[in-house]
Amino acid sequence: MSRLINILIVAALTLLAPLSASALDESKAHDEETKINPKEIIFEHLGDGYGWEVPFNHHKRMPLPVIVFGSDGLHVFSSSRIDHGQEYRDGNTTFKVAGKDSPYKGKVVELVDGKEVKPYDISITKNVCALFISIMLTAGLMLWLAGYHKRHPYKAPRKGLGAVESILMFIYDGVIKTTLGRNAPRFAPYLLTVFFFIFGMNLLGLMVIFPGGANLTGNIAVTLVLAIFTFIVTNFWANKHYWKEIFWPDVPIWLKFPLPIMQVIEVFGMFTKPAALTVRLFANMMGGHMIVIVLTLLIFIFGAMSPLVGGATTVVSMIFSVFMLLIDVLVSFIQAYVFTMLSTIFISLAQEHEHKAEEKEKHKEERIENKLEAAASAAPAMK
Secondary structure, rough: OHHHHHHHHHHHHHHHHHHHHHHHHHHHHHHHHEEEEEEEHHHHHOOOEEEEOOEEEEEEEEEEEEEEEEEOOOEEHHHHHHHHHHOOOOOEEEEEEEEOOOOOOEEEEEOOOEEEEOOEEEOOOOHHHHHHHHHHHHHHHHHHHHHHHHHHHOOOOOOOHHHHHHHHHHHHHHHHHHHHHHHHHHHHHHHHHHHHHHHHHHHHHHOOOOOOOOOOOOHHHHHHHHHHHHHHHHHHHHOHHHHHHHHHOOOOOHHOOOOHHHHHHHHHHHHHHHHHHHHHHHHHHHHHHHHHHHHHHHHHHHOOOOHHHHHHHHHHHHHHHHHHHHHHHHHHHHHHHHHHHHHHHHHHOOOOHHHHHHHHHHHHHHHHHHHHHHHHOOOOHHH
């Protein structure tokens, strides 16, 4: 087995070294404008766009609809009309994508008397399209599972659908039910939707071909919106005890009156929770994508030194890139799990008083049962 691995490595080096040499010769033939810019490639991949990149060819894109409200009304056209700095005239209005030196870099702008004006843009960009795809996949998967149980109420699904149900029950029984108790059915729809939605976006982001390739959870705007949903669910469905602890916590009086020290801290804590959810998911997923991109770009960086170094770097970079992608699959699950777990904990803190009431009710029921048992055991003795 080890001999076979060595043979494959030597063959890969033999094949890839000439490829890197030819790529190096071609790159030397181009001028300065066509040289690879690592920084530009990294941020282009991590950012949004008006088209979907074709794998292994960043000069071609799958067009998406551009929808803008210009100075003379609504305009709808294909993004292919404004690729590569082209200007497109729609009626009496001219549009283009702003260049690197513009304050609206990468955005569609309207040209008015030679000046760039930012129109109201509601275009279906790559990230927006990927969001729609993620929503449809998540909804379709859950409806498929629900439909199966409706058709087979006493039969467990198998294969892929069985794996989905296993993950669902793992999250519900291991996180939601154990944390929220009797409130679990109330908040489970939101929490399970968040988990599968994030997990699906993470996995799609690891794919290099359509419908993957969009770095949704590496976009802080997406993670911020998800965190805001958790903030709304936590605070709008909170009980009186939660708000009492916010505005009049159980601390010494001098900490909350006349200076509302604890109140300020508690209110500030309300907003640090969604901020932590936002940054945690965004930073972890963006970091994973960036590592894979940097490992790939090392091929071109070291290939500029010599063909042999470029060939060896190609093999090493590809091996580490595949390894990192496998790790990112695990990270995709972990980050969705952590987001769901933290959201569950935040919601449970807003329902804390109800849990205490449950415990009191449970102790009351136990005392009643004990009295009944004692009375039942005493009845024969009295006879």
